[in-house]
Amino acid sequence: MSIRNPRLPLLPGYGTNPMIGKKSFGVRPIFTTIGNVNMLIDKQEGGNRVPSLYCRKQAPDLPTWIMYDKHILRFQAFFQQTLHENRSGSHILRKVNILFYLEDGTIKVMEPKTENSGLTQGTLISRQRIRLPYSYDLYYDVLDLNIGLEVSFHGKVFKIVNCDNFTRVFLNRLGVNVPDPIPYPDAIERTPDTRKPPKHRPFKQFLDFDRQVLRFYGYWDDRDSEFGTLHNLEIHYFLADDTIEIKETVAPNSGSETGPMFLKRMRLPRKIPPKIEMTGGPLVASYSPADLSIGAVLNVFGRKVVLTDCDPFTKEYYRVTYGFDTFTKLPIPQDDSKECVSSNMADRQLPPWNGYGSYDDSAENCRTVEPKAIHRDFIKFLNKDRVGFDSHVLRFSARLISDNPDDSRRYFIIKYFLCDDTIGVFELGERNSGFLGGKFFRRNKMYLPDVNFFVPKEPPAYTDKDMWVGNELVVNKHRFRLIAADEYALRYMELNAEQYPMANIALIMDKIRRTLASQENGYKNFVAKYMEAVESDKKDLMSVRCFKQALKEIMCEKMTEHEFLTLIRFFRGDPGKDKLPRREMVRSLVFSELTRGLWDDRDRLREGLMHADATGSGVLSVERLRQLLRAHRLPMSTDLMDCMLSVLLKDEKCNIHYEDMMDFLDFKTRPVFNLTEADYEKVVRHAPPVKDTECKLWGEAEMEIRSGFVNWSAFLCQLNLEHLVKEQS
Known part of the structure; x- marks a missing residue:
C-alpha cells in the first residue's frame, strides 16, 4: 500500500488512490515474539523507529x-492563546500538565482549574496516542518529550518547561539528559499605553481578591x-470591592432589641461628605486596608469604633503585604452596667x-409561677444508671443505735x-x-444532722463519701451505724479508690x-512482737483477728473499720480454692x-431442641442453641x-450437648444453696443482690473474713520500712 507524499498538491495526476477497488479495510495484525511472549506491534522489525512500548534498545x-x-x-508546559479585541494584551498564557502513559504510549493534557478564571479548564486533550505532525504512521514517543522542547498536539504548540522527579530519574536511566527547569514567561504580554495613566479595573480586583475578607x-x-x-463589634473588610460591613455581637439574654447588623456593606468614607457632594462630583476617599490595624479608630458616621484584634487570615495578609509582625491584642473595657446587673x-x-x-x-416554684419539672443532673444519671450487672447502688448493713435493747437488735439495709x-x-x-x-x-435525699433547714440555700446532704x-x-x-457492705459496694469503692479514701490501699499504707x-x-518492736503469731503450718499467714489487733495497737483510733476491711481484702492469704463450683453458682x-419469671416449659424446649437436631447427634452449636433459648423466651439476660x-458440656468441636442443658434446667433438682454476695463476683462482674432479703446472708461472708488469714510477709513488703531497722539499730 503506497502512501501519498504530503508535499504534493492533492490534484489529479499527482497521486493515485490506493483505496480504489479494495473491499477489505481491516488492519493487518503484526505479531512478533519478544521475551517468549507473543506481542502485537505497530510496525515490523527492522524499521527506522523503535515502538513507544519499550525504552530504546531495552526490551x-x-x-x-x-x-x-x-x-x-x-511534564509541565504552557501554550499561548491569542486574544481578539482586547486592549489589555495580545495573548494569554495558559499552563498545562502533559501526562505520558508508559504502558501504551498514550498522552493526556490537563489544565489545572483556577478560580474565577473565566476559562473552560480541566482536560484539554483526552488520553490517546498522538501522531507526529506531517506523519500518518508515527506517534509521539518518550524520547520526543523533554524540557525545552516544543511539541504540537493537534495544531496546538506546547512548550515544556519542567517535569517531576520520577520523570527526570526515568529519562536519566535511559541515557537522556534532562535540562534544568525553565521559568514561565509573563502571563500576559501587555501593550504599552503611554497616552494616559492606567485605570482602576474593578473586575480584575474582583478576580484576584474574591472571597478574601479581613x-x-x-x-x-x-x-x-x-x-x-x-457594643462589641465585628468588622469585615471585603478586598474584592473595598467595602466594609460591621456586625454587632449581642450576648444572649442581654435584653438588647437591636438587630445584629451595625453597618450594612458599603464603602465607608473617612469623613462625612457634605450634602452637596452626595449628588455628584469626585468620589469621597474611603477606608482602605492600609487604614486598618489593631488600635486604629474608625469614624463610622460619627461613631468611634476601636479595633482590638483580628483573625489569623488577616494577620497573614498584613504580614505578607505590609510586613507587619506584631499583633498585640488590646483589652476591651468592662461594662459596669452589665456587671451590676449580673451581680444583682x-x-x-x-x-x-x-x-x-x-x-x-x-x-x-419560687423561680417561676408556672409549675415546671425539676432539672436534675442528666449527665450523672446516664453515667451512674444501671448498666447490665452494674447497678451503681451501694448497699450497707446497719444497726440502730439506741438505748432500747429491742431497737439495738434490729437489722437494716441502707442503699x-x-x-x-x-x-x-x-x-x-x-x-x-x-x-x-x-x-x-422511702428513697430521698438525706440531709446532715444539726443544720438549719429554714434557709434560702439548700442544706448539705449525705454524699457517697x-x-x-x-x-x-x-x-x-x-442514728444508724454501718457495720458491713456487700461485695459490689466494696469492689466499686476499691476500683474507684481515687474518690474513696477509705478504700484506697495506697493512702492506708502511707x-x-x-x-x-x-x-x-x-x-522494729511491731515486727518482733507479732512475728511469733504467724501460723507455723501455714507459711507467712496470720489470722485476721491477730492482724486486726496488731494494727489497733499501733494506730489506736486513727484507722476506721472500713480501712481495716480494705487491708484484709487486699492482703487476703486464704488458700485458693472455691467454696462452690462455678457450674453450681451459675x-x-x-x-x-427463671423462678422469678415464672418459666417452666421444659417439655416445649426439649421438643424444639430435638426438632433442630435433624441428624440426632445430640449436640448443637452455640449460636443455634442461643437462638433457640431466645425463641422459647427464657427470662434471663x-x-x-x-x-x-x-x-455446659461440649464435644471436641465446641458443640453443646443439649441433654446436659436440660439436666442443668431441671427444676426438680433444686440448688442446695443460695448465692451470697461474694459468690456473685466469681460468676459475673459486680453482680448486685437479686433481692434485698438476700442481704441476711452477709453474716456468712463476715464470718469468712473474720476466720480467714492475712499474708503477713506481703504486708511487711508493702510497708517497705526495713531501712528503719538499720537506722534504729
Missing part, C-alpha cells in the same frame, strides 16, 4: 501493560449617652425553705443510689420480733508507714431468674445466658 521480559502499569511521566474585632463605647452601653442576679436569694416537699421542687445521690432504708424483720420488715424510709463501714448516719433523728516511722523503735443464678452456655 523488558514482561509485557508493557504489566511492566509499566501506573507509570506516568509528568476580619477585625472592636467595640463602640456609648456609655456617655443616656442608657448607653458598650447572682445575689438574688430565694425565700427560706419551709421544709415541706423537696428543696428542688420548692425552689423551682445509696449514685445516679441521684438519694438514700433508701429497709428493715429486715425477724420472725416473732414484733417489727415488720420492709421499707423503713460518707458511706463507709464504721460511719454513723443520722436519718430523720434515727498512714501506717508514717505512724510507725514517727515512733521510736516502732517498726445454676443458682439461672434458677433464681444475655450475660447470664453466655455464662450458662460456657459451663
